Amino acid sequence: MSHSKPSLISRPIRARIDLAALRHNYLVARRHAGAARAFAVVKADAYGHGLLRTVRALRDLADGFALLDLADAVALRDAGITQPIVLLEGIFATGDVAVCAEYGLRPAIHCAEQIAMLRAAPPGVRLAVGLKVNSGMNRLGFRPAVVPAVLAELRTLPAVESVLLMSHFADADGPRGVDEQYRRLAPLIADFAGEVSLANSAALLRHAHTVHDWVRPGLVLYGGSPFADESAESLGLLPVMTLGSRIIAVQEVAAGERVGYGGLFTATQPTRVGVVACGYGDGYPRHAPGGTPILVDGRRTQTIGRVSMDMLACDLSELPGAGVGSPVTLFGEGLSADEVAAAAGTLSYEMFCALTKRVPVIETGGD
Ligand SMILES: *Cc1c(COP(=O)(O)O)cnc(C)c1O
Numbered sequence: 050m051s052h053s054k055p056s057l058i059s060r061p062i063r064a065r066i067d068l069a070a071l072r073h074n075y076l077v078a079r080r081h082a083g084a085a086r087a088f089a090v091v092k093a094d095a096y097g098h099g100l101l102r103t104v105r106a107l108r109d110l111a112d113g114f115a116l117l118d119l120a121d122a123v124a125l126r127d128a129g130i131t132q133p134i135v136l137l138e139g140i141f142a143t144g145d146v147a148v149c150a151e152y153g154l155r156p157a158i159h160c161a162e163q164i165a166m167l168r169a170a171p172p173g174v175r176l177a178v179g180l181k182v183n184s185g186m187n188r189l190g191f192r193p194a195v196v197p198a199v200l201a202e203l204r205t206l207p208a209v210e211s212v213l214l215m216s217h218f219a220d221a222d223g224p225r226g227v228d229e230q231y232r233r234l235a236p237l238i239a240d241f242a243g244e245v246s247l248a249n250s251a252a253l254l255r256h257a258h259t260v261h262d263w264v265r266p267g268l269v270l271y272g273g274s275p276f277a278d279e280s281a282e283s284l285g286l287l288p289v290m291t292l293g294s295r296i297i298a299v300q301e302v303a304a305g306e307r308v309g310y311g312g313l314f315t316a317t318q319p320t321r322v323g324v325v326a327c328g329y330g331d332g333y334p335r336h337a338p339g340g341t342p343i344l345v346d347g348r349r350t351q352t353i354g355r356v357s358m359d360m361l362a363c364d365l366s367e368l369p370g371a372g373v374g375s376p377v378t379l380f381g382e383g384l385s386a387d388e389v390a391a392a393a394g395t396l397s398y399e400m401f402c403a404l405t406k407r408v409p410v411i412e413t414g415g416d
Contacts, residue, residue: 058409061295062327065381066098068106069414070272070287075110077285078266081253085260086112088135088246090267093117097332097401098271098290101128102412107270115265119145119154126152135179135213135246135265138189139163146170146208157181157215158203159189170208178203179213179246182237184230186219193233197240213263214238214245221251222275227259251275254284273397274387281385290401291381292333292408296345296373298324299365308362309354314339321365322353325377330358332403333379337361337393344378345371 078087089111090096095103104114104125113133116122119141122134139156140146143166149156150170157179158164167178180200183190191199203209216234218227231247238245238261245261250269252259255276268274272288274281281288300308300322308314308322323345329335333356341352343363348371353362365371380389386397393400 060326061293061297062331062408063293063411064404064408065291065293065411065413066102067287067289067291067382067414068102068412070289071098071103071106071270071414072110074270074272074286074289075107075266078250078253078264078269079110081257082248082260082264086263088113088115088133088263088265089270090115090137090249090265091121092137092267093402096267096271096398097404099410100124102410103270104128104130106415113263119148122154123148123152126154133177139179139181140166142166143169146176147174150174150176150208155179155213157189159183159191164199164202164206167203167206167208172207174208175210176208177211177213178209179215182214182216182234184216184218184233186217186230188217188219190216193237196237200241212243214241214243216247218247218249218252218256218259221249221256221259222277227252227256231256231259249275268398271397271401272386273401274385277391281387288381288386290386290404291383292327292331292379292404293381294325294327294377294379296323296365296371296375296377297326297360299372300324300362307354310357311355314354314362319366320353321369323363323365323368323371323375323377325361325363325379326359327377327379328357328359328361330405331408332400332405333361334390334393334395334400334403336395337389341389341392342384343389344384346375347378347383349384 094100115135134154136156155177159181181190246263248259248264250266253264272286302316302320327333335356350364380386390397390400
C-alpha cells in the first residue's frame with residue numbers, strides 16, 4: 050500500500066452545490082406551473098452551478114432544458130438527455146440547422162437572417178423551432194404586427210416541422226409587471242394553434258396568467274429570488290450554491306489604523322480583523338462594500354474594507370472564539386445570496402455566474 054497523496058487543494062475555499070435543493074426548487078417551479086411544463090434554464094453553465102451536474106440532477110424531473118450554445122446542447126444529448134432542448138438565441142450560422150435537426154434541438158428564431166438560414170437548409174432536414182416575439186423588451190424577436198406573416202412564412206419552409214410561440218418579459222419582477230407586453234401577445238396567442246412559452250421565474254411566480262404550455266424558470270431553480278421585495282426563503286426556495294472558506298489570518302488593529310487596499314476602512318477602536326481566503330478572483334463581488342454580511346463560525350458579522358483578488362477582511366471583534374481556521378460562509382446556506390448581492394449592488398444571478406474555475410466544487414444531495 051502506498052501512502053495517500055496529500056491533497057493539493059488545501060486553500061480552504063469551496064463552492065458546495067446542493068443537488069437535492071436544486072431538485073426541490075424545480076418542483077417548486079413546477080407546482081406554480083400547474084399543468085404547464087417547465088424548461089429548466091441552464092444557460093451560462095447553469096448559472097455558474099455546472100451544466101452537466103445540474104442537468105444530471107434534473108434529468109428524471111425536468112420536462113425540458115433551455116440554453117444558448119449549440120455545443121452545450123449537443124453535450125446534453127451525448128449525456129443521454131432525451132427531453133426537448135430549446136436554444137434561446139437560436140442559430141448563428143446555416144450549418145447550425147442540420148446540427149439542430151440531427152440532435153433534435155429547437156432553436157428560437159428571432160430575426161429574418163435566421164429564417165434565411167432555415168430556408169438554406171439541405172433537403173430532408175426538419176426541426177421544431179421557436180418563434181420569438183418582441184412584445185416590448187426590444188432585445189430579440191419579431192414585432193407582433195409581423196408575426197402572422199412570419200408564421201405563415203415559417204410554415205412554408207420544408208425545414209420547419211412545428212413552431213413554439215415564445216416571448217420574454219422585461220419587467221415581470223418589477224412594478225411595471227407584464228400587462229403591457231401581455232396585451233400585445235394575447236391576440237397572437239388566441240389565433241395560434243401551437244404551443245406557447247412566455248414565463249421566466251418572476252412571471253411564473255407573480256403573473257399566473259402568463260403561464261401557457263411551457264414556462265422557463267432559471268433563477269428560482271438555483272434558489273435565488275427574482276424579487277427585491279420577497280426573499281427566496283419566503284418563496285419556499287432552498288439555496289443551491291454555498292460559497293464557503295476559512296479565516297487564514299487575524300490582525301489586531303489599533304484605532305486609527307487602516308485595512309486593505311486604499312485603506313478604505315479606518316478602525317475607530319481596537320478591532321480584531323479576520324482575513325478570509327476569498328476574493329474577486331474566486332468570484333466574490335469586488336464592489337461589495339465594507340459592511341456586507343458574512344458568516345464566521347455560523348454567526349453574522351460584516352466585511353471590512355475593499356475586497357482584493359484573493360482575500361477579504363471581516364470584523365471578528367464580537368466573535369472572540371473565531372480565529373485562524375474558523376469556517377466562513379460568503380453566501381448560500383444561512384446567508385442568502387440575494388442579500389449579499391443586494392449589499393454589493395448586484396444580483397444573485399451575477400454572483401452565481403461569477404464563480405471562477407479556481408474554486409473547487411463539492412456536490413451534495415446527489416443520488
Ligand atoms: C434567462 C432566460 C430565462 C430565465 O430567466 P430567469 O429570470 O432566470 O427565470 C427565461 N427565458 C429567456 C429567454 C431567458 O433568456
